[in-house]
Structures are given as C-alpha cells and as structure tokens.
Amino acid sequence: MPIRTGWSDSFTASHSLPAVGALLDRRLIFVTGKGGVGKTTVAAALGLAAARAGQRVLVCEVGDQERLTASFGLPAAGFRELEIEPGLHAFSVNPEDAISEWLRYQLHSRTLAGLLGGSRIFQYLATAAPGLAEMVTIGKVWELAQLERKTPSAAPYDLVIVDAPATGHGMALLRAPRTFAEIARVGPINRQAEIVDGFLRDPAATAVVAVTLAEEMPVSETLDLERWLRDELGLDLERVYVNALLPDRVKAAESRAIEAAVAGGGDASPSPSALAAFDASLAAHQTVRAQRSQLARLRRGLATEAISLPHLLTPDVGRDGLERLATKLERDL
Amino acid sequence: MTARARRIDSVLAGKRVIVCAGSGGVGKTTTAAAVAAALAARGQRTIVLTIDPARRLADALGLPELGNEEHRVDPDRLRAAGLAGDGELWAMTLDAKRTFDELIERTAPDTETRDAVLANPIYRQLSNAVAGSQEYMAMEKLYELHESGHYDVLVLDTPPTRNALDFLDAPGRLARFIDSRSLQVFRASGRAGLGLLGRGVATVMSVLEKATGVDLLRDLAEFFNAFGGMAEGFRDRARRVEALLRDEATTFLLVTSPRAAAIADAGHFHAKLAESGMPFGALIVNRVCEPVGAAADEKGLERELTDLLDERIGRKVLHDVGDRNLLAERDARNIERMRTELSGGVLLTVPELSGDVHDLDGLAAVAAQLFKRRRS
Numbered sequence: 001m002p003i004r005t006g007w008s009d010s011f012t013a014s015h016s017l018p019a020v021g022a023l024l025d026r027r028l029i030f031v032t033g034k035g036g037v038g039k040t041t042v043a044a045a046l047g048l049a050a051a052r053a054g055q056r057v058l059v060c061e062v063g064d065q066e067r068l069t070a071s072f073g074l075p076a077a078g079f080r081e082l083e084i085e086p087g088l089h090a091f092s093v094n095p096e097d098a099i100s101e102w103l104r105y106q107l108h109s110r111t112l113a114g115l116l117g118g119s120r121i122f123q124y125l126a127t128a129a130p131g132l133a134e135m136v137t138i139g140k141v142w143e144l145a146q147l148e149r150k151t152p153s154a155a156p157y158d159l160v161i162v163d164a165p166a167t168g169h170g171m172a173l174l175r176a177p178r179t180f181a182e183i184a185r186v187g188p189i190n191r192q193a194e195i196v197d198g199f200l201r202d203p204a205a206t207a208v209v210a211v212t213l214a215e216e217m218p219v220s221e222t223l224d225l226e227r228w229l230r231d232e233l234g235l236d237l238e239r240v241y242v243n244a245l246l247p248d249r250v251k252a253a254e255s256r257a258i259e260a261a262v263a264g265g266g267d268a269s270p271s272p273s274a275l276a277a278f279d280a281s282l283a284a285h286q287t288v289r290a291q292r293s294q295l296a297r298l299r300r301g302l303a304t305e306a307i308s309l310p311h312l313l314t315p316d317v318g319r320d321g322l323e324r325l326a327t328k329l330e331r332d333l
Numbered sequence: 334m335t336a337r338a339r340r341i342d343s344v345l346a347g348k349r350v351i352v353c354a355g356s357g358g359v360g361k362t363t364t365a366a367a368v369a370a371a372l373a374a375r376g377q378r379t380i381v382l383t384i385d386p387a388r389r390l391a392d393a394l395g396l397p398e399l400g401n402e403e404h405r406v407d408p409d410r411l412r413a414a415g416l417a418g419d420g421e422l423w424a425m426t427l428d429a430k431r432t433f434d435e436l437i438e439r440t441a442p443d444t445e446t447r448d449a450v451l452a453n454p455i456y457r458q459l460s461n462a463v464a465g466s467q468e469y470m471a472m473e474k475l476y477e478l479h480e481s482g483h484y485d486v487l488v489l490d491t492p493p494t495r496n497a498l499d500f501l502d503a504p505g506r507l508a509r510f511i512d513s514r515s516l517q518v519f520r521a522s523g524r525a526g527l528g529l530l531g532r533g534v535a536t537v538m539s540v541l542e543k544a545t546g547v548d549l550l551r552d553l554a555e556f557f558n559a560f561g562g563m564a565e566g567f568r569d570r571a572r573r574v575e576a577l578l579r580d581e582a583t584t585f586l587l588v589t590s591p592r593a594a595a596i597a598d599a600g601h602f603h604a605k606l607a608e609s610g611m612p613f614g615a616l617i618v619n620r621v622c623e624p625v626g627a628a629a630d631e632k633g634l635e636r637e638l639t640d641l642l643d644e645r646i647g648r649k650v651l652h653d654v655g656d657r658n659l660l661a662e663r664d665a666r667n668i669e670r671m672r673t674e675l676s677g678g679v680l681l682t683v684p685e686l687s688g689d690v691h692d693l694d695g696l697a698a699v700a701a702q703l704f705k706r707r708r709s
C-alpha cells in the first residue's frame with residue numbers, strides 16, 4: 001500500500017524544524033558510503049521523497065549495474081533519462097557514453113567527435129588513462145544538475161541525486177575535477193574541470209551525504225570520509241544516514257528475565273523450541289546493543305549529524321519499502 | 334553436507350595464488366585473512382595481501398600503518414587463537430603509490446629517466462589520486478611476491494569494486510596506456526610537432542589539442558617520452574601478470590553477503606570470470622542469517638513463553654523469532670538463487686558470527702566455518 005497521505009503533513013513539519021541543511025534546496029546530492037550499506041536504497045528513497053514534495057528529480061546511478069529501476073519493476077534506464085513515476089527519473093552513467101557525449105559538445109561536431117572517438121590513439125588514451133572515466137562521469141553528473149542543460153532539448157531538474165560508488169571510488173569521483181584541473185593547467189579541460197570542481201564545492205549547490213550501518217567498519221569508514229572530505233577537498237559532509245537499525249524490543253531488564261528463564265530454576269524447564277526462541281531474542285538484543293554503541297561512537301566522532309533509519313525487516317526492499325523510508329526521510333529534508 | 338565439507342580443500346589443493354574478490358562490505362579482507370591463517374596452520378608459508386584493512390584487524394595481524402612491507406604474524410598470538418601450526422602466516426598492506434614508484438625505479442633504464450617519470454605531473458596523478466591504480470598495483474605486487482618464491486601460498490584481498498572487469502583488466506590496461514604505438518605519437522608530437530606525422534595522426538592530434546589544451550599535451554608527451562624505454566618492460570610484465578591469473582595454480586574465491594544486491598554483484602562477477610577465462614574456485618557467502626529452531630507461530634510456544642516469562646516479554650520474544658526467521662528465509666532464497674546460477678560450482682556459507690570479526694579469534698572462527706568437516 002503506497003503511503004500517499006503523509007507528504008503534505010511532513011512537508012509542513014520539515015519547515016517547522018530549524019533549516020538543518022534544506023537538503024532539497026541543493027542541485028546535487030552525492031550519496032556515498034561503504035559497500036553494502038544501502039546507498040542505492042537511500043538514494044532512491046530520497047528521490048521518492050523529493051518527487052513527493054513536488055520536485056522534478058533524477059536519481060543517477062554510477063557503474064554498469066543498475067538497481068533502481070528494478071525496485072520499480074522496470075527495465076534498466078541506461079544512458080537516457082527515464083521517468084519512472086511522476087517527477088522521479090532514473091539515469092545510469094557509464095564512462096564510454098559520457099566520453100562520446102563530451103567529445104560531441106567539446107568539438108561542436110559529430111563528425112570530428114566520431115573521428116576522434118574512433119581513432120585508435122584516442123581509444124588507447126580514453127580507455128587506459130586511469131581517472132579519465134571518473135572525470136567524464138562526474139562531468140556528466142554536473143551537466144545533469146545544471147539549470148541550463150547542454151543536452152539538446154533536455155529539461156532541467158530541481159534536484160539530481162547521485163547513487164555514488166563505495167567510499168574509495170566515490171572519493172575519486174569527487175576528486176577527479178581537481179586532479180584534471182591540476183594536470184591541465186590551462187586550456188578547455190582545465191576550465192571545465194575548475195567549473196565542475198567549483199560546483200561540487202559550493203555548499204549551496206552540492207551536498208555530500210554518507211550512508212552507513214551501525215557496525216565497526218562502516219562507522220570507521222564514515223568518520224574517515226568526513227575527515228578526508230574536509231582535509232582533501234575542503235568539503236563538509238552534510239549528514240550521515242545510519243541505515244538498518246533494528247528495533248530495540250527487549251529491554252535490558254527483560255533480557256535478564258530471559259536469561260534467568262534459560263538457566264531454569266522455575267517449575268518447568270523450557271522446551272527446545274522455547275530455548276531456541278530465547279536464544280534468538282538474546283542474540284537480537286545483543287545486536288541492538290552493538291548497534292547502539294556503534295551509533296554512539298559515530299556521533300561522538302562526527303562533526304555533522306547522524307540520522308537513523310530503521311531496518312525494514314522485509315525480504316526485499318521493493319517499492320513499499322522505499323515508500324516507508326521516504327516517509328522517514330521527509331522529516332529532515 | 335559431507336560433499337560440501339570437503340570441497341574447500343579440493344578447491345584450494347595445490348593452489349599458489351588465491352584471489353578474493355567481490356563487492357564492498359562483504360567481508361573480503363576477513364575471508365582472505367581467515368583462509369591464509371587456516372592454510373598457515375596447515376603447514377604452508379602463507380602471505381595475505383590486504384588493502385585497507387580495518388584498524389583492529391591490522392593490529393591483530395601486527396600490521397603497521399605504513400604499507401608494502403611483509404610482516405610475520407606473531408606465532409604466539411596465532412597459537413592463542415587456536416591457529417597454531419607448522420606453517421607461517423605473513424601479512425602486508427598494499428600501498429599503491431609506493432608499489433608504482435618501486436616499479437618505476439626497477440624498470441627505469443637510468444636514474445635520469447626515473448627522476449623524470451617520478452616528477453612528471455601526469456605520473457604523479459596517475460600513481461597517487463586516481464582510482465584504478467590500486468587495482469594495477471595489487472596485481473603488480475602479487476606478481477612480484479609470487480616471483481620471489483618466498484611463499485607457498487599468496488592470498489590476495491582485492492579493492493572493492495562493482496565492476497569486475499576493472500580489476501581483471503588492470504594489467505592489460507596499464508600496458509595499453511603505456512603502449513608504444515600511442516607513445517610514438519606523443520613522443521613525436523612533443524619534439525618535432527605534428528607536421529612530421531602521418532596525415533591521419535596529425536588530424537587526430539590537432540583535434541585532441543583543440544579538445545584538451547596544449548599544456549596537457551606537452552605533459553603527456555613528456556610523460557610518454559620518459560616512459561619510452563620502459564614500455565616494452567611494462568607490456569611484458571602485464572602479460573606475465575595475466576598469465577599468472579590464468580594459471581592452474583591460481584583460483585578466485587568470490588566473496589559475497591547474502592543480501593540481494595551483493596548476490597547480484599557476485600553473479601555478475603562469476604559470469605565475467607568465466608568470460609575472461611579466469612579460474613573460479615568457490616563462492617563464499619558471509620554473514621548468513623540462520624533460522625531459529627522454532628517458528629513464531631509454533632503451537633503452544635506462545636503459551637509456554639508466557640508461562641516462563643510473562644505475556645509482554647513472551648510476545649517480544651516471538652516477534653524477534655519472527656524477524657529472524659524472515660531474514661533467514663530471505664538469505665536462504667538469495668543463496669538458492671545463486672546456487673542455481675553457479676550450476677554445481679562450490680558454494681560455502683559462513684553464518685553471522687556474534688560480534689564484529691576483527692581479531693585473531695574472529696579469524697579462527699571464520700576459518701573453522703570455512704574448513705569444517707560436517708557430518709551428515
């Protein structure tokens with residue numbers, strides 16, 4: 001059941017909160033984090049929330065495997081802007097298409113672009129030069145987020161959300177424009193790289209958010225990410241979404257009661273099934289406690305805020321799960 | 334079950350290079366370290382090459398912050414964790430930048446060339462900041478250690494990637510980048526200008542110049558000039574690294590979590606491995622949620638829990654059981670899908686272990702799961 005009712009309420013509610021970051025006022029939200037923490041899910045839910053708030057929004061995946069459209073039961077979008085439901089669009093950027101497109105704009109000529117793109121020398125350079133893929137990828141992301149699009153007859157978006165690769169490669173994407181501006185000290189590449197770099201570093205235009213789990217490694221990586229962004233790029237991490245927090249169901253005193261029941265001593269000794277159930281409950285309690293301590297550790301080390309998101313406890317996230325998360329996210333947009 | 338029990342041994346028997354690959358956050362580093370520790374305990378001189386290990390795991394292995402040096406893991410600490418044996422466990426954290434510099438130092442024909450390359454802005458960016466160089470250099474270090482002959486087995490942890498090809502292609506791509514054909518063009522353009530080149534090349538170069546800016550081209554020309562004497566060496570090396578990956582003494586362990594997205598990545602990687610003719614060994618599914626030995630709606634269970642505790646706690650316990658079984662079913666379904674896709678390939682599961690696995694005891698627990706012999 002789609003939860004359509006809530007958006008106007010929560011939209012109003014978000015205005016009554018202090019304007020934490022006014023995330024939806026940016027042009028670009030860059031979602032990164034360690035692998036397996038739910039970046040795609042959070043990016044999609046953010047997109048859904050923005051679309052529900054009436055925005056024309058695009059969720060851009062990076063890499064060769066698309067996941068977003070599948071959650072909506074649709075085939076992959078590929079390198080084209082596909083509206084997957086009212087206001088919400090999907091796109092997947094890959095370096096090959098991004099390079100050809102860049103060449104076409106650069107040379108203002110399909111013929112010249114074809115000549116260059118088809119030349120062996122350029123192919124060598126383009127496919128082999130490490131870093132070029134990152135540069136054209138982030139360049140395309142920048143283009144998507146512009147009010148004046150370079151893509152002929154393309155309409156601008158209110159917001160572009162990038163489902164970026166895991167931390168290391170995500171950082172390489174953010175750094176690529178600077179790298180290229182440094183390599184090409186003058187000339188058109190330098191100019192373009194400077195523009196993209198400036199856009200990424202403009203807090204009014206771009207927000208970098210991280211997704212993490214309340215576990216040791218992802219938390220460490222998130223703390224490192226915040227430091228790295230500040231030291232290397234002079235960027236602030238906007239916020240951190242702590243994903244998949246389990247419900248704190250069994251309280252400490254209750255867990256002691258369960259432990260006592262396991263130990264026996266009452267009138268009846270527990271059946272094997274009851275023992276297994278106790279075991280499961282105690283393990284869940286243990287996990288919740290571990291999550292809480294990691295969340296506390298994250299909050300201690302983090303300069304920005306950490307927003308918690310619930311574990312959906314469903315077999316597949318799917319459309320309904322995204323709706324539920326979007327409703328949670330709407331509180332702090 | 335018994336069939337599965339012995340399969341890890343048959344997968345690893347006679348292997349000298351074990352590459353652990355998979356998407357991020359699935360426990361690759363832990364798996365690589367656990368496999369290495371288990372093989373060391375069985376008498377092999379083993380080294381695990383890690384990339385950016387968790388601090389606590391690095392501490393447990395006795396690895397310093399600085400990378401690229403081989404360290405022997407303290408045998409006493411291994412023994413204390415139940416990982417004692419006749420072999421030796423060594424570990425190293427890969428440092429891409431240093432590996433690249435060392436490679437240049439070794440390959441450069443003279444000190445002048447070496448200094449020119451190391452100081453070139455293109456090289457500095459290439460070796461330092463740019464994604465992809467980690468992949469290149471992981472392969473490079475692997476090859477170097479393999480050639481040294483110091484170890485019976487090398488276990489390589491790989492950079493997290495969603496694009497398997499990036500990694501498998503790494504040596505070839507480096508070779509192509511420094512390929513002498515493109516080199517010739519840039520060397521000539523740096524010295525004599527475009528006029529001396531063939532017409533087609535001259536056109537391409539002038540278009541490139543328009544697209545990029547002259548300065549970049551000059552740096553590139555210099556870079557390729559400096560690399561001139563090394564191109565053949567690089568290509569040769571890339572060929573040998575690739576041959577090592579395809580060697581019958583090499584095997585790939587694909588590591589995944591049971592979540593749908595990671596499983597999909599693993600399937601993708603498995604297909605790519607087959608396509609590239611690389612030897613697949615086994616798929617290892619980490620952190621599998623196991624079902625509770627009871628069902629939340631089991632007859633009489635609610636009653637019993639209420640009697641043993643009270644109604645409120647009893648209901649919470651049942652709720653926990655329901656959640657856990659739901660996640661266990663989800664994992665089981667994803668694993669089953671993967672098993673079908675592997676069509677007979679080896680699939681091993683490691684259950685979710687309590688607590689984070691970041692010390693030698695944790696590695697021992699994972700190793701015990703991977704290598705255990707189950708009786709059916």
